[in-house]
Amino acid sequence: MAAEKMALAKAINESLRRALESDPKVLIMGEDVGKLGGVFRVTDGLHKDFGEDRVIDTPLAESGIVGTAIGLALRGYRPVVEIQFDGFVFPAYDQIVTQLAKMHARSLGKVKMPVVIRIPYGGGIGAVEHHSESPEALFAHVAGLKVVSPSNAADAYWMMQQAIQSDDPVIYFEPKRRYWDKAEVDKEAIPGPLHTARVVREGTDLTLAAYGPMVKLCQEVADAAAEEGRSLEVVDLRSISPVDFDTIQASVEKTRRLIVVHEAPVFLGSGAEIAARITERCFYHLEAPVLRVGGYHAPYPPARLEEEYLPDLDRVLDAVDRSLAY
Amino acid sequence: MTESTAARKPRRSAGSKAAGTTGSKAGTGKRTTRTTSTTRTAAEKGSDTELVQLLTPEGERVEDAAHAEYASYVADITPDELRGLYRDMVLTRRFDAEATALQRQGELGLWASLLGQEAAQIGSGRATREDDYVFPTYREHGVAWCRGVDPTNLLGMFRGVNNGGWDPNSNNFHLYTIVIGSQALHATGYAMGVAKDGADSGVIAYFGDGASSQGDVSEAFNFAAVYNAPVVFFCQNNQWAISESNEKQTRVPLYQRAQGFGFPGVRVDGNDVLASLAVTRWALDRARRGEGPALIEAYTYRMGAHTTSDDPSRYRHDDERAAWEAKDPILRLRRFLESANHADEGFFAELEAESETLGKRVREVVRAMPDPDRFAIFENVYADGHALVDEERAQFAAYQASFADAEGV
Ligand SMILES: Cc1ncc(C[n+]2csc(CCOP(=O)(O)OP(=O)(O)O)c2C)c(N)n1
Numbered sequence: 001m002a003a004e005k006m007a008l009a010k011a012i013n014e015s016l017r018r019a020l021e022s023d024p025k026v027l028i029m030g031e032d033v034g035k036l037g038g039v040f041r042v043t044d045g046l047h048k049d050f051g052e053d054r055v056i057d058t059p060l061a062e063s064g065i066v067g068t069a070i071g072l073a074l075r076g077y078r079p080v081v082e083i084q085f086d087g088f089v090f091p092a093y094d095q096i097v098t099q100l101a102k103m104h105a106r107s108l109g110k111v112k113m114p115v116v117i118r119i120p121y122g123g124g125i126g127a128v129e130h131h132s133e134s135p136e137a138l139f140a141h142v143a144g145l146k147v148v149s150p151s152n153a154a155d156a157y158w159m160m161q162q163a164i165q166s167d168d169p170v171i172y173f174e175p176k177r178r179y180w181d182k183a184e185v186d187k188e189a190i191p192g193p194l195h196t197a198r199v200v201r202e203g204t205d206l207t208l209a210a211y212g213p214m215v216k217l218c219q220e221v222a223d224a225a226a227e228e229g230r231s232l233e234v235v236d237l238r239s240i241s242p243v244d245f246d247t248i249q250a251s252v253e254k255t256r257r258l259i260v261v262h263e264a265p266v267f268l269g270s271g272a273e274i275a276a277r278i279t280e281r282c283f284y285h286l287e288a289p290v291l292r293v294g295g296y297h298a299p300y301p302p303a304r305l306e307e308e309y310l311p312d313l314d315r316v317l318d319a320v321d322r323s324l325a326y
Numbered sequence: 327m328t329e330s331t332a333a334r335k336p337r338r339s340a341g342s343k344a345a346g347t348t349g350s351k352a353g354t355g356k357r358t359t360r361t362t363s364t365t366r367t368a369a370e371k372g373s374d375t376e377l378v379q380l381l382t383p384e385g386e387r388v389e390d391a392a393h394a395e396y397a398s399y400v401a402d403i404t405p406d407e408l409r410g411l412y413r414d415m416v417l418t419r420r421f422d423a424e425a426t427a428l429q430r431q432g433e434l435g436l437w438a439s440l441l442g443q444e445a446a447q448i449g450s451g452r453a454t455r456e457d458d459y460v461f462p463t464y465r466e467h468g469v470a471w472c473r474g475v476d477p478t479n480l481l482g483m484f485r486g487v488n489n490g491g492w493d494p495n496s497n498n499f500h501l502y503t504i505v506i507g508s509q510a511l512h513a514t515g516y517a518m519g520v521a522k523d524g525a526d527s528g529v530i531a532y533f534g535d536g537a538s539s540q541g542d543v544s545e546a547f548n549f550a551a552v553y554n555a556p557v558v559f560f561c562q563n564n565q566w567a568i569s570e571s572n573e574k575q576t577r578v579p580l581y582q583r584a585q586g587f588g589f590p591g592v593r594v595d596g597n598d599v600l601a602s603l604a605v606t607r608w609a610l611d612r613a614r615r616g617e618g619p620a621l622i623e624a625y626t627y628r629m630g631a632h633t634t635s636d637d638p639s640r641y642r643h644d645d646e647r648a649a650w651e652a653k654d655p656i657l658r659l660r661r662f663l664e665s666a667n668h669a670d671e672g673f674f675a676e677l678e679a680e681s682e683t684l685g686k687r688v689r690e691v692v693r694a695m696p697d698p699d700r701f702a703i704f705e706n707v708y709a710d711g712h713a714l715v716d717e718e719r720a721q722f723a724a725y726q727a728s729f730a731d732a733e734g735v
Contacts, residue, residue, distance in 0.1 A: 053522060059545070061541075061545040061548065063511065063542050063545055064514075064542070064545035064546065064548065064549050067508065067510075067511025067542060067545065067546070068511050068514050070512050071511065071512040071513060071515020071517070072518060072519045074494070074519075075519030075520065075523070077519050094505065094542075095511065095542070098505045099503075099505070099508050102489070103501075104707075104708065104709055105705075105706045107490050107493065107501060107706075108488065108490060108491075109705070109706035109709070110494060111494060111495070112709050143715070146708070146712070166710055167709035167710055168710050243713075243714075244713070
């Protein structure tokens with residue numbers, strides 16, 4: 001079957017539908033995921049077709065949602081949980097960090113935790129506070145969790161399939177500002193491994209590494225830089241834990257320069273980890289220190305200021321200039 | 327797809343009977359008389375009328391019409407079964423004492439004693455069926471015993487050789503949970519799964535009076551009620567959460583909490599093994615029938631320290647303990663067994679010998695417990711593996727190997 005063009009949100013929806021169809025143990029849980037289809041309509045139509053036993057509107061209690069999902073997983077189910085917005089995951093953070101992440105290790109491998117936690121994240125949609133944050137580093141720091149974020153509809157579709165099939169808990173960060181971006185999705189394709197990065201644009205002068213919402217920005221940066229005669233390579237990390245350092249390393253050994261771009265605050269963010277590791281791995285290849293572009297160490301600002309806060313074309317281009325000036 | 331949905335429809339009739347209307351005479355009847363509870367604080371401990379008791383501290387059977395329904399759950403209990411409950415309590419206490427001693431000898435890093443709570447644990451534990459699933463905290467050694475978990479397995483985490491120590495699925499006894507209240511939600515989710523499977527197993531979640539203050543426990547109550555999940559919440563109110571008394575946790579008697587969530591709550595004499603057994607059977611039965619959750623508050627007392635690191639003399643008086651000693655769960659059943667001629671000297675002597683043997687085995691097994699392999703750090707972090715763990719394991723191996731080289735091995 002030929003690939004089909006669809007929006008990223010729709011791709012997740014179709015992926016969830018496929019999982020519900022193929023495995024009776026898959027459940028969808030969350031606030032408003034049923035009749036409403038989620039506040040972003042990502043679960044649209046699933047309640048109608050699979051019923052409230054499979055697509056479960058939960059009480060408004062994030063710890064309860066994740067805690068009961070853990071219990072359901074212990075009983076052999078594969079819950080896919082929706083946290084309505086990034087800033088609301090914290091009531092569930094305890095369950096995720098102290099329970100979900102550690103259950104497999106504590107049971108010496110006897111118990112599996114095939115739970116997916118979907119979190120629409122990131123800014124750029126003019127939302128009120130707590131609706132635009134990028135807390136991925138807080139999860140990636142925790143052993144036992146896997147953390148991924150697709151940047152386009154095709155990845156969103158396949159990465160969701162793989163996340164649901166994983167026996168490990170996967171935090172699946174959905175770039176909400178890209179929900180409506182369309183791309184070709186080939187539902188027959190054989191996807192690569194969930195935790196591999198991909199070079200989405202080849203280049204020779206500098207590598208931009210990004211994930212989720214920032215991949216598109218980096219591609220725009222590469223376009224703009226090309227007009228100035230600079231050839232930038234763009235790597236879509238896709239996975240934040242584990243990080244596919246080999247792919248980044250290969251790219252950096254070629255371009256000799258790296259900039260990591262994410263929306264989350266730069267300080268102790270995932271870019272810091274990547275900069276450190278790539279410096280270790282590629283010390284003699286690097287022509288410039290690894291640079292990072294991201295959010296400030298400040299609360300996510302009100303919507304009228306978010307364009308100042310978020311990495312944009314010019315901020316990334318400035319970093320490109322700085323790197324190339326070494 | 328919809329076909330499988332239909333096939334998975336729970337057999338139980340969700341909400342067929344309004345929660346709180348069945349079998350909770352004790353709870354519901356009393357609740358109406360307690361509406362002026364603002365004048366009563368939690369400090370006013372449960373009166374004897376609200377407490378389900380089937381065996382007095384003097385070891386006499388209680389014939390109380392108000393609790394007849396619960397009593398019916400142990401009406402046909404045989405002398406053999408009674409001796410069994412006694413044996414369970416004695417051996418559990420012995421095991422616990424042995425573990426405390428082992429901690430004092432430096433063999434365990436910490437121990438959380440269940441001394442005084444044997445009846446609540448053995449009564450409720452023996453009420454569970456093989457296919458039921460139990461979610462304990464960290465003090466449920468007696469329940470573990472009832473589930474057939476080898477008690478020496480409970481010591482691994484306290485010795486520091488693992489964070490669990492048993493396969494939760496082999497005895498349907500989940501791992502101890504240290505984060506207070508978390509497991510109430512796991513139990514509820516598991517019970518939701520039981521209902522989805524159309525199975526008629528019950529699930530029981532244990533937690534303490536302190537845990538009742540945690541949001542997770544309230545969330546669990548609510549989820550359980552909303553989904554009519556077959557879960558029994560078993561709160562052992564041992565009066566203290568480390569140094570904090572009930573007054574610092576709640577303004578209403580804990581069993582009354584259930585009413586606000588829409589299911590029955592009952593307070594049972596937690597030092598009465600018969601009443602604990604009866605009330606838990608009642609609650610598990612109604613859960614199995616699809617009548618949803620229930621809360622049992624087992625009113626009991628932690629006779630020892632919170633853990634071996636605790637110093638109760640800083641916050642409670644000796645006379646409080648003395649008063650509870652008079653209500654000792656083991657003594658009262660012994661009195662009953664003796665007065666009813668259900669056990670003779672031979673039984674008690676044999677049990678004493680069995681107890682010695684258990685103590686000896688526990689000592690030996692603990693002392694022989696090997697430290698885990700150092701590479702265990704990297705085992706089971708993920709089910710499907712993780713590149714970073716692999717990389718760090720390799721670094722660790724190289725580091726370890728460097729010592730071998732240095733020693734010229
Ligand atoms: C979330 C959390 N906070 C604090 C602690 C430290 N802590 C361990 S036991 C305990 C008291 C628990 O009291 P209770 O729930 O009544 O149970 P008990 O130990 O008396 O059986 C505390 C505060 C913890 N384990 N988890």
